[in-house]
Amino acid sequence: MSERAAPFYCPYCGDEDLRPSEEGAVRGEGAAWECRSCSRAFRLKFLGLLSQGPSTVPSSSAGGAS
Numbered sequence: 001m002s003e004r005a006a007p008f009y010c011p012y013c014g015d016e017d018l019r020p021s022e023e024g025a026v027r028g029e030g031a032a033w034e035c036r037s038c039s040r041a042f043r044l045k046f047l048g049l050l051s052q053g054p055s056t057v058p059s060s061s062a063g064g065a066s
């Protein structure tokens with residue numbers, strides 16, 4: 001798995017015209033990206049995996065009245 005995965009769209013405006021930021025990235029801080037459409041810069045960081053909680057299966061009630 002690569003450390004730097006590219007986002008598909010800007011989280012602010014939704015445009016796809018993204019470029020990696022020229023800002024010096026520090027390992028562990030996440031990758032910085034620039035949106036050319038809305039002129040915003042943002043950083044992405046992988047936080048970790050979620051633990052798989054107890055599985056909940058919706059109970060099916062019998063739909064008949066006796």
